[in-house]
Amino acid sequence: MTRPGVMHRREAAGWAAALGLALVAVAVVATTSGWLLYRDGDSVVVALMADSLRRGDPQDWALSPVVFLPETGVYAVLSFLGFGTNGTRTLNAVVNLLAVYGGIRLVAGRPRTGARPVRGSVLAFAVFVALIILEGPAGMPGLHLALLTATTTYYSATVVGTLMVVGMVRRLLDGAKAQWMVVGIAVVAAVSTLTNPLFVVWCVLPIAGVVGILLLGRRVVPRVVLVVLAAVVGGAGIGYLLRVPFAANIVAAGGNYLRPDQADAALSHLAGAVGGTLGRWDGVLWLAAVVALVVACAVVGARAWRRRNVPVAAVCAVAVAAPIAALILVIVAGTDADRYLQPWVFLPILVLAVAPPAVAVPRAVAVATAGALAVAGVVAVPVAVAASGRGDADLACATRWVEESGRTGAGQFWTVRAPKLALADPSQLVQVDNTLRPYDWLVNRAERRGPVTFLVEGAADVPFELPAGVWPFDATRVACGRYTILDFGSRTLQLGNPRN
Known part of the structure; x- marks a missing residue:
């Protein structure tokens, strides 16, 4: 014994x-695999949910x-x-x-x-x-x-x-x-x-x-x-x-x-x-x-x-x-x-x-x-801390522009998720598909707001289908590394019916 x-x-x-x-x-x-741990579209949902609950936001998650x-x-x-x-x-x-x-x-x-x-x-x-x-x-x-x-x-x-x-x-x-x-x-x-x-x-x-x-x-x-x-x-x-x-x-x-x-x-x-x-x-x-x-x-x-x-x-x-x-x-x-x-x-x-x-x-x-x-284990700690604290200049650029604009924009799932998490107010970015329909997937539907006046694009995104009479060259392009912001200024982009 x-x-x-x-x-x-x-x-x-x-x-x-x-x-x-x-x-x-x-x-x-x-x-x-820092992108998977910190920026992947699916990986951020738990942090988005917890942050939303902590802020006391209305909850209507899809x-x-x-x-x-x-x-x-x-x-x-x-x-x-x-x-x-x-x-x-x-x-x-x-x-x-x-x-x-x-x-x-x-x-x-x-x-x-x-x-x-x-x-x-x-x-x-x-x-x-x-x-x-x-x-x-x-x-x-x-x-x-x-x-x-x-x-x-x-x-x-x-x-x-x-x-x-x-x-x-x-x-x-x-x-x-x-x-x-x-x-x-x-x-x-x-x-x-x-x-x-x-x-x-x-x-x-x-x-x-x-x-x-x-x-x-x-x-x-x-x-x-x-x-x-x-x-x-x-x-x-x-x-x-x-x-x-x-x-x-x-x-x-x-x-x-x-x-x-x-x-x-x-x-x-x-x-x-x-x-x-x-x-x-x-x-x-x-x-x-x-x-x-x-x-x-x-x-x-x-x-x-x-x-x-x-x-x-x-x-x-x-x-x-x-x-x-x-x-x-x-x-x-x-x-x-x-x-x-x-x-x-x-x-x-x-x-x-x-x-x-x-x-x-x-x-x-x-x-x-x-x-x-x-x-x-002791050696691994500073390595992990350095990896988690490594700056993301592209993400910082995009979120800084969005916050300073004071307006609402939109972006597709794999591109917009990390910026939404980084924003103090995630509702400044509406998650949409390439046809500008709100995409209700792993997102709080209660935070949706508008009007949308700019789009956040990623290199791998499906090209946006803009409303009739609106063209990509109508927008001012803001380059933020892997992100490109299409700013339509005072022009409002009409969103379609939500889909999941």
Whole structure:
């Protein structure tokens, strides 16, 4: 039996190691993929929502099926620390990754004789960080799944929620107090489904299928299966009911995401993404690591099944089933959204947490590793701070002009999002499509105002279709690097009917 003092020191050491690894990962992402972390059109929505709530603005958000409730709450709390928008998102990335470690640690199980849950958790998290680094800059060809967890938008809450539920199911199968585990599973499943229905594919269905197989294989009694299903499925059902009050804000119908007629296009995109990954040396290592982890899950899970080690068999089975379910979803949805495939990077690593290699680590090696992580974490902090504080002259130019104009302008989604976030009054920029119809997507419809007298263009924008009698040469062009402002002066541009 491990003494409490020793156990606490090991847990503290594990969290310290995770912090060092998280700082390194965030420094890499902030340096190589800063545009994704700070300026991407999707990535800024959580900051826009939190800032709007803090100002006390009227709220009428047009959202995707993801409503970003946990993400907005975490960002809002961190924003009170006064680090500014980019600093807060950098800190939020560190918090996200530490939450991933916490989920891994929950899956690893309780300390016991012969078990190494802390070592296994740190090893699994270290591999996850290695996958982030191997993915390279987000603009490079290939798959980029692990680094998405550092953003405030791309399903970090769903990743953590899935790990937490898998961990609590493992603990339940391992003999933990049923009452608390059931309540915890139900609450996390409800919140996760409320904020993102993708949780059902990533977590609910795989767990339901795995416990059903355990029952058929006589590895668990029916009562345990009923308890797990009641908690997971019941929690998800409650989460769906809690989405009803948000119906007016969710502007994308669920049917829009199911396009099996586009399956060929989805497979073609996926093949291209895999090919792009194999076209880079770090991508080859990344893909080899992911495949090796999935295979390890299958092998360790099969061995645990034969030995009737139900908790480990269940975790490994979910770690194989969920990525397959995510792949099927991508095909059925006919989508090119690689982010749906994130279970491939955050679940197979769990095999290292539940069945870490039985290798004795000399104390000197452990101390040296801990020291190296501490140094790396300390070095990573100023790197991340410098990346978050790096000036954006183009953005500053555009926002300064807009604020000094005192008027309202408009711009397309991928161009106007970062300036909206940078403005003290985001309503000075209306989000429109290229036909000048207000584009109600991840935006607060209550902030819309007018009249519009200028347009903000980006190099990649679809050319604007101006109202009859209005021509581009009627405008004064203001160059701000990647932004161009078309100022029509006192002339008003008529907006069309809103669309989503």
